Amino acid sequence: MAATTRYWEDVKEGDALPEMKVEGLTRTDFVKYAGASGDFNPIHHDQTFAEASGNPTVFAMGMLNAGILSRVVTAFAGRPNVRRYKVRFATRAWPGDDVICRGRLTRKLVQGSEKLVEGELEAVNQKGETLISASFAASLPSRG
């Protein structure tokens, strides 16, 4: 979906960003991200390898979850306005898991000619466990 325009003057610190959810990650999702990103670590697609490494099965690349979570920022601010995106990996996502993405604005600031917002994000699974925590900065258009 295309981002809708939001003006800097119309948002405030503490505002929640629209939630976004991916239901039931599949092994096919991992394979698609492997091909797209070039991350062919077999632990993410090869059951035999995953088991030999002590895992019950394959699990999502952290950067797949990070890509999914980044959509909260791009849907809110628009891709061209994203200035910074930082993720910290907490726990792993397994086939069947949901990825529920949330965020809120923590700060409004002016930097040079740009009006910026900063915010915190998190992706959690269906049990409420944090998969990733993240922060971002984005520029917003101004009415003035």
Place this chain on the structure above:
Amino acid sequence: MPVDKSIIGRKGEPVTMHVERGKIREFARAIKDDDPIYFDEAYAAREAGGIMPPVTFLQTVGHWDDGRGRPRVPFDLKRTLHGEQEYELLAPIHAGDVLTAVSTVVDVYEKPGRRGGSMTFAVTETEYRNQHGTLVARARQVGIETGQVVKD
């Protein structure tokens, strides 16, 4: 074993990366993002001066790196985790751009682990310049070598 600080400053070779429209579309689909800025030329031209890659697309530099682009960090891969990833997006990137990525180890440090032993952190920074020499993005990656084989 004390952490080897001598690898700070170690650089990889420059990697040339073409930002391709098809790869952008594939990547956007893989992260389930249907924003037309990633595939609709007319829309993207109006909104952003052309098709842009998703925020985390620079991960795909791996497709262009034969291994020499990554400065070697002497970590045991069986005990290594991706801890953090950060992108600073400093100037627009569009489909058709040709980027040159140079990676440098900028820090190595040790912290006590939560379950005993110690963990070693390596911070690698990658600067991406476009075909005009403009610095368009800076990525920072934190790799963690844990005290024992990685389990949740």
